[in-house]
Amino acid sequence: MSSTAELQKGVIKEEKTEIVVKVKRFSKERGEWWQEYKLAVDRFTQITEVLRRIRSEQDPSLSYRAACHMAVCGSCAMKINGAPRLACKTLALDLVKRYNDNVITLEPMDRFPVVKDLITDMTEFYDKMYSVKPRLYPSPQVLEDKAQHRLRPEDQRLLWKYAQCIWCGLCVSSCPAVRIDEKFLGPAAHAKGFRFLADPRDTIQEERMKILLDSAWRCTYCYMCFEVCPREIEPVEAIKLTRTYTPPEGMSEVSRMGEKHTDAIKESITKSGKLMEAYVYGKAYGAGAIRDFVYFLASGRGKYLLVREKPVNNISEVKKLMGEAK
Ligand code: SF4
Ligand code: SF4
Numbered sequence: 312m313s314s315t316a317e318l319q320k321g322v323i324k325e326e327k328t329e330i331v332v333k334v335k336r337f338s339k340e341r342g343e344w345w346q347e348y349k350l351a352v353d354r355f356t357q358i359t360e361v362l363r364r365i366r367s368e369q370d371p372s373l374s375y376r377a378a379c380h381m382a383v384c385g386s387c388a389m390k391i392n393g394a395p396r397l398a399c400k401t402l403a404l405d406l407v408k409r410y411n412d413n414v415i416t417l418e419p420m421d422r423f424p425v426v427k428d429l430i431t432d433m434t435e436f437y438d439k440m441y442s443v444k445p446r447l448y449p450s451p452q453v454l455e456d457k458a459q460h461r462l463r464p465e466d467q468r469l470l471w472k473y474a475q476c477i478w479c480g481l482c483v484s485s486c487p488a489v490r491i492d493e494k495f496l497g498p499a500a501h502a503k504g505f506r507f508l509a510d511p512r513d514t515i516q517e518e519r520m521k522i523l524l525d526s527a528w529r530c531t532y533c534y535m536c537f538e539v540c541p542r543e544i545e546p547v548e549a550i551k552l553t554r555t556y557t558p559p560e561g562m563s564e565v566s567r568m569g570e571k572h573t574d575a576i577k578e579s580i581t582k583s584g585k586l587m588e589a590y591v592y593g594k595a596y597g598a599g600a601i602r603d604f605v606y607f608l609a610s611g612r613g614k615y616l617l618v619r620e621k622p623v624n625n626i627s628e629v630k631k632l633m634g635e636a637k
């Protein structure tokens with residue numbers, strides 16, 4: 312393998328590999344279609360560079376978004392080989408190696424309306440991001456320069472991660488709760504919202520709780536946002552921490568239901584050492600669960616309710632772990 316220094320001096324020519332790029336294209340006039348391009352790439356070629364070359368050398372009608380080419384601006388988010396990724400943070404030959412295939416597919420992000428080819432409409436995403444008031448509201452004394460409010464290192468350590476969001480939308484594109492629940496603000500807005508909710512210098516915590524708490528209980532904890540975020544922000548962790556701000560009386564019907572669900576999970580594990588889904592569901596949703604059970608039976612999956620699982624050994628140890636026994 313040639314060294315980077317030798318390549319920079321031009322002593323060695325980098326080997327090129329021929330790849331096939333299949334792009335899912337869209338235009339209002341024509342609808343959707345797949346289009347193939349062929350080009351040779353080396354081990355440094357990012358997907359944004361692949362797109363730039365296709366556009367400048369083969370097809371100027373191909374549309375995509377990219378600006379910084381260094382995972383900072385968040386504009387090149389798309390689906391690459393079926394997975395949500397940043398195009399500039401993905402090397403073409405890494406994909407060829409990983410999938411053992413020189414065909415690479417590029418599609419627009421899921422969940423976002425497509426404007427043209429790989430460009431999606433981010434309006435709703437930005438609206439939700441701005442709805443959490445993504446800036447600090449300092450005290451009047453600080454604004455009038457009569458006081459300083461410094462962040463302690465431990466607060467900085469907690470908040471730093473959530474401040475790294477580049478608004479790419481990849482987490483939202485893979486979030487099932489966003490798809491089914493229009494009242495859910497989505498993982499990115501929650502990461503941003505928590506960053507200010509937990510900032511001790513902020514002065515509108517009550518207002519932030521009203522904005523964030525009901526929505527936080529709408530997340531299903533599937534962890535997809537954790538998996539796909541290119542900045543390792545872990546939005547689901549921000550949602551978990553936001554839930555801890557819920558007052559004992561709850562904040563809304565959804566948050567009260569969420570707490571019932573958590574209590575039912577604890578009860579199920581303490582009693583049986585297991586997560587008994589049917590028990591948890593019935594306990595949390597009460598009579599409201601009947602409609603779902605009818606649907607469950609009608610869909611032919613009722614047989615799963617009859618599966619008898621082996622009891623857990625040493626249930627007393629489980630009870631100890633759950634703080635129910637000495
Ligand atoms: S963990 Fe919650 S916020 Fe993250 S993708 Fe799943 S449902 Fe969405
Ligand atoms: S949380 Fe991560 S995936 Fe979501 S918008 Fe921010 S940077 Fe992108």
Ligand code: FES
Nearest residue numbers: 378380385387399
């Ligand atoms: S081009 Fe800016 S994040 Fe990829």
